[in-house]
Amino acid sequence: MKAQTRARVLLAALYTGVGLGVLLIAALTRSFPPLMPWLPFALVVVYLEWRSFEINDHLISSPSIMAILAAAVAFGPETAALGVGVIALLAPFRPVDFRERRVVVPLVNLGQLVTSAVVAAFVLEPFLPANDEWSNWTVRDFGLAASGAALASLVYNAVNLGSVNLAVRVIYQQRNIRPWSRMGSMVPSSILLGFMGGLVGATYHVEPNVLPLVFGLLVVGYVGIGSYSKLRDAHEGTLRGFIKALEAKDLYTRGHTERVAYFAQLIGEELNYRGTALERLRWAALIHDVGKLAVPGELIRKRGRLDDREYEELQRHAHMVEDILAEVEFLRPMVQIASGHHSRYDGTGYGGTGHTAGEPPSQEACILAVADSFDAMTSTRSYRMALTQHYALQELRSHSGTQFAPEVVDALVRGLARTGERYGSPSMDSDVLARMVAEGRAGVEAHHG
């Protein structure tokens, strides 16, 4: 712990040092822009930097880069580096950091923001006409400035991402982040944002009135994104809250839904689900047992085997989920998933009307089935102890191709290996023992979902 704290302080010092060093170079070789265009740009960048929202499980690359590059183009080659460098110096100190007395993270942010902003401005410089040739920008100058800004934006993101990854490794001691995997997806958006920023900055030279309008538009967009992400949080919070109420009925499956949602997400990530698709998968997992609310509590908690009548009653909940959810437009694809989680890969087994007999269910449904069964096996139920992870994975593999989709089972194995997590009972390493514990179970399906 002590060593980690020291590493963090060292890291903060290093980043701040590099940032200030780069800024010093800019200060010695360039001059500061006049206050009039500088101050409004500084305010806008700080505002954008202070408000970042998470959208669909991934942070959109912040539009502040657009404002920074617009500022750099507007300042001109002689003052750009120092101008944006000082702006970047102000941006990382958010009010929330002051309130919670955080020091290390803002300092690290400061270092990387200043470094990447100044470096980006240096990259941009050769593309801009000299400061005294401002009065007559041509279309060619526009194109050059915008292209230069696109390139600078790429450099900015590369520097930023590299230093963020280093910082995350040191601070959180997390080894399994893949440093450059996100760069690929960021390239188009950073080119676009840079290009737009360059154009906006160039426009400043011919019609300064345009600037407040562009930033006004960006701020409105941000307000919109803010209310969107608040609504999404409210939605997910409501779902989770109701699931909690559902699980209060059954001590033995407490946390089941959250775990299934987690496993589904793990598998989904391995199978390259992103953004809305991944979110939808998680919601489907959260909602997959809502039908249980409509099942008499004694049935859920019953020890021992269910008789035929009880089993039928239980199966009915797959259809009840549909009755409830089918009226909801957006849930319809999920309803198929939720009611499909008891259906088998080879097309037999009970499922809702969303799934036709003889046809393999959708991949989302397959993911839910695997996540559900894996958690059912690795957690303690009213009728048996938890099995080991090894046994559970083996069981999934042996039924893969019939009950479970092979690629989904593989994805789960890969996901668990990637995170290095282990589930299930740690004490029973021998498969024989596990098999003995599992005795009396007719296949994996009998876990009552």
Place this chain on the structure above:
Amino acid sequence: MAEISARDQLQPVLWAIGMVAIFFMSIGVTDYGIGGILVWATILAIGGLFEVPAKSGNRLSFAFAVAVAVPVVVGDSRGADLAAVYCVYSAGYLGGWVLARIGGKDGHDIDSAAIRNSLGAGLYAFTFDGLSASMQGWEPGPLVAFALAAVVWFVFEMGAWALTSYGRDRLSLSYLAILAFDDWPVSFSLYIVGALAGFSWSALGWWTLLVALPPFAFAYIAFQRTAEAQSTYDQTIRALSRIPEVAGLSPDGHSDRTAAMAVAIGQELGMTPHEIQDVEYASRMHDIGRITLNEPNILKAGFSEDDIARWGSEIISEAPYLSNVAALVRLQHQPYRRPGEQKDPNVPLAAKIIRASSAFDHAINEMGFSPLEALEVMHRGAAYDYDPDVVEAVRTVVDLGLVNTAPVR
């Protein structure tokens, strides 16, 4: 759908004749080329086909943005060429109206929107022209003139929308006004993108689009997603509140009907859109505590209405954003006033609305009463079981046929 009177049918015809008249009067005055006028009018008409969803459920058309740009583009630093601008407006709005009619949407909406928008745009151009002429020579003058004129248009448009909706849907004016002004981010983004295009047009030409459209697209995506998330959320609440009904623990459709009645009463009593949302969610979920009746030992031990309200409120309070709703569900079964006691000042109006709405549906669909008999039940309970003001509102809502009171079976 309200019946369309002869007057309503005459209005758009008179308006169209007016537009044609303005077009020919203006075209004689202006020396701006007919080609330019037709280009802008076409853009304006087509812009009307693209719509941005706003918070209130309104969809504001992109024609706003085009109309904002026109006086800035068609004119010079001294102000707009008003005659040419009116040519563009009259031709563009007329064309847009014809296109929308061909598109076959609700005719009444299209007519009133066309009348409202063309009047508002005319007012905007007039204000912008006067202001920018008076602020001539000052560098940010055009920007300030635009901002003030846009505010004038915004107030006119929202006020006019609230007034026309008031005449048709009979919702309270304050409710409609707040609803309309909640849409400011969308209106704001449309005004700004129009002004942006207008101001940079002379310097940038078509490059303007590259500067103006990406930030607008960003805002548009945000609005689109917000609208989607709102309907998603509403539908989820609806689905969850149906659980006790599907399980047979609560009458089928009771939550839907109670919510419809409660929302109508809330609007009748002039609640704000925000309060109405809470009333809607709480009335949908007022019986959610009945899920607990699934436990046989609870049925054996016995329970009261208060228990159900408590259980329901406990379930809802697990959702972090619904604490208002949980509080309403906790209180909604309280009577207005117990005999011999003062009324409890802590029970909010929303809770009383839910109680009355639920009881009204119970009387019709469980007791088999006619709407008139159900109203009689409410009147007998007024001042003890139910808030007299709420009972009065139930009566108005039923008399005007604002909700469906036909029994289900």
